[in-house]
Amino acid sequence: MSNSPKDVIMKKILQALLLFSAVSFSQTITVDNTTNSPAQLVDLLLGNSCVEVSNISISSNQSVGYFNQNGSSFPINQGLILRSGNILDTQGLYSGLNFRITASGGGTDAFLQNLSNTSSGTTASLQDLSFLQFDFVPISSSFSFDFLFASNEYGQFQCLSNDIFAFELTNIATGVTTNLGVIPATSNPVTVKNIKNSIYNSTCSSTNPSLFGVYNVGNPAASTLNMRGHTVVLNASSAVIPNTAYTLKLVIADYGDTDYDSSVFISGGSFTNSLNLGSDQTICAGNSFLLDTQLDATYTYQWFQDGNPVGGNTPSYTVNIPGTYSVEVTKGSCFLTDTVVIN
Secondary structure: OOOHHHHHHHHHHHHHHHHHHHHHOOOOOOOOOOOOHHHHHHHHHHHHOOEEEEEEEEEOOOEEEEEEOOOOOOOOOOEEEOOOHHHHHHHOOOOOOOOOOOOOOOOOOOOHHHHHHHHHHOOEEEEEEEEEEEEEOOOOOOEEEEEEEOOOOOOOOOOOOOOOOEEEEOOOOOOOOEEOEOOOOOOEEEOOOOOEOOOHHHOOEEEHHHHHEOOOOOOHHHOOOOOEEEOOOOOEEEEEEOOOOOEEEEEEEEEOOOOOOOEEEEEOOOOEEEOOOOEEEEEOOOEEEEEEEOOOOOOEEEEEEEEEEEOOOOEEEEOOOEEEEEEEEEEOOOOEEEEEEEO
């Protein structure tokens, strides 16, 4: 018996819907632990060559690597992933499997342990520590980058766990370390305990629930990664002293035991820094004002007044008449520019 034209149309519509559904549900992040060297991972984070980098180290490529959104709805396009376990277990739909893989090579971290002790109110030791660390010299007075935190402790264990991570920024000259991975407008670290929603475990109250993003256990087919849940995209930022050496250590660990890993995803290219000549100025006739890049002689400089080249190849330029002044700074593929108006 042949199908009517109406039956044929309905069948095609049904096939199209099934295909759309399959494609939609299959879009998850991908993770790569072999293609990128530690130096390439740092380059991915920084997004440009205007920051001098040295002394790069990682715990292992088992726990640190590259991820890609892969056309899914995951809120970060691509970047670095650190996990207190095997990063490859993070890709694919949420399955409820591979929660207890032990990370290797991370050692211990006294700063992170102390942070955990203060945050949790206990001295439970951290396990499965993973890290990426490098020294850098900023050329601006501040920097920032985007990230989110994911954990398999969300839901069933979120009332008990305090899986934790930190972005440890250390001024090499002073030895002072600050954690940049904090709850907005506070100094509290981002942990399972500090960001959770009681909708997914009613035996404990919510903490910063507006910062919790997605819980995958109830709808695995719509998940974008194989983890129970994750926060919204957050931002880490800090003031720094230009041309001063710092160490940045991105580090994550399990709290108390090796079960139920957590991960941090850091957006590639979101590390922003820029040249800053300062704000527009008003000077009196006969006075002068110094425009200073605060960079050294390893860069090449071209100054402009009202679009016309002026001055020499110097990191600073003295102005004594009104105008719109700008500078172009280059070193290799690094290019920076800024403009200031003198009235």
